[in-house]
Amino acid sequence: MKIIHLADSHLGFSSYSRLDEHGRNRVEEMVYSGFEKAIDKIIEAHPDAVVHAGDVFHHVRPKIKPLFIFQRGLQRLVQAGIPVIIISGNHDAPKSFNQTSPFRLFEGIKDVHIAQRYRYECFEVDDCSFHCIPFCLEPQDYLVEFEKIRRSGRDVLVMHGMVESLKNQKMKSVGEHELNDSLLKSDFDYIALGHFHCQAQVSANAYYSGSVEYFNFGEAGDVKGMLLVDLERGGVSSIQVKPKYMIDHPPVDCTGMRSDEIAECIMELSHEDDILDRMVRINLKNVNRSAYRSIDQGKLNRLGASAIYFKIRADFSDEEDRIERPVDRRMLHVEFGGFMEERRLANQIPESIRGEVMGYGIEVMKKAVLARQKESIDAS
Structure with a gap:
């Protein structure tokens, strides 16, 4: 039987x-x-x-x-x-x-x-x-x-x-x-x-x-x-009744990765042929929160359009969650330059206006530092 x-x-x-x-x-x-x-x-x-x-x-x-x-x-x-x-x-x-x-x-x-x-x-x-x-x-x-x-x-x-x-x-x-x-x-x-x-x-x-x-x-x-x-x-x-259609990728260690490197890693795991009609989860660990936020979120949202379900699970680094990196106010213009560079790498700033935005922003930062010392600000 x-x-x-x-x-x-x-x-x-x-x-x-x-x-x-x-x-x-x-x-x-x-x-x-x-x-x-x-x-x-x-x-x-x-x-x-x-x-x-x-x-x-x-x-x-x-x-x-x-x-x-x-x-x-x-x-x-x-x-x-x-x-x-x-x-x-x-x-x-x-x-x-x-x-x-x-x-x-x-x-x-x-x-x-x-x-x-x-x-x-x-x-x-x-x-x-x-x-x-x-x-x-x-x-x-x-x-x-x-x-x-x-x-x-x-x-x-x-x-x-x-x-x-x-x-x-x-x-x-x-x-x-x-x-x-x-x-x-x-x-x-x-x-x-x-x-x-x-x-x-x-x-x-x-x-x-x-x-x-x-x-x-x-x-x-x-x-x-x-x-x-x-x-x-x-x-x-x-x-077997159906082919395997759920994929839970092993965690990717993002320690020290810039936003462009994190985005490239995600794209490598998200080819349309690999996620079509599947349930996919990409796991990232030790992610720099600022770097992750600098990635074009709209682009990430569009990645999973052909999947049954698509999820990016990012575990942010404990160190970053616990400790705010001290910033020297005298160097705000340098911090701003780094911030804008990450936005540029994430294609969030058109190349044609990058120089103008950077120049204006750096000048504002310098004035802000000076105004802080004088307890006034002039951003005109």
Whole structure:
């Protein structure tokens, strides 16, 4: 028997406020298209069953569009004759008994099995038992529900949460529960986990499939997609759904860099072919604040026009933030000359008037120093 294991679709997730030509959030639309591409890949592989290990939706009360996208995906799988097993995760499960699960809308669909009621449920598909423990209201409930499991011969366990061995990777999301490592029993043929967005093997038979999409730059280095599991041979292989499209560049040390050098560094990492339809973050450290402000900010803003999202994160040098460099008032005209030179290098002063501006400004600075000494000023 072969199954495809996926999780954490987060339909309805939106971020970064970048809109497409129709006024729709681009990231949200990417999440929908990624889910539909995942359905394409599943139908192409035609497994004996599909397991979704939780967080189908990003919100417990999803809007119409994520509900529609999910329904259309289910219908395609059912029409292809592929049984579906789903559990609710911490994002799409109500946090109290008086709320209604969005999965109630999909109950009764042939060959679609959904565990959503905070308790253990078992679904039989061919000769395999899928033991499902969805999101529970209290962390201790998982052990209680686990004790209800009775092995049948071929058994797959499906859960949603962060296992103890990965607790340093906690995502700090609402309702995040820790799963005791004692639940990862070796006598299951396979353990399908959801919640952690990176593909990861946590024991001999337990895997996180990861998410199809990137949801923040902390995931930029993660492997994304689904897992194809061969229960007969015990093999697990990754299925890539979309090419890598999030790039978080390693920090560039800008110690001692002038504005033109910082700008050149940014431009080197921002070629249109490298950022087109991607999410890109450029990280700068030890940046001179004055030098950075001297760069043409409008030009920087235009750099990311072809990207889904483009961010320059500049960490300014601690020394500059803590200490103001002392300036000799008698040398203000020299300071002004250096300031204007940085503006010229950033193409903020036309060459044709540079000399005139410099000359006038230096004279004003000299008069200011003299006036300070006389406690008066004449800038006429």
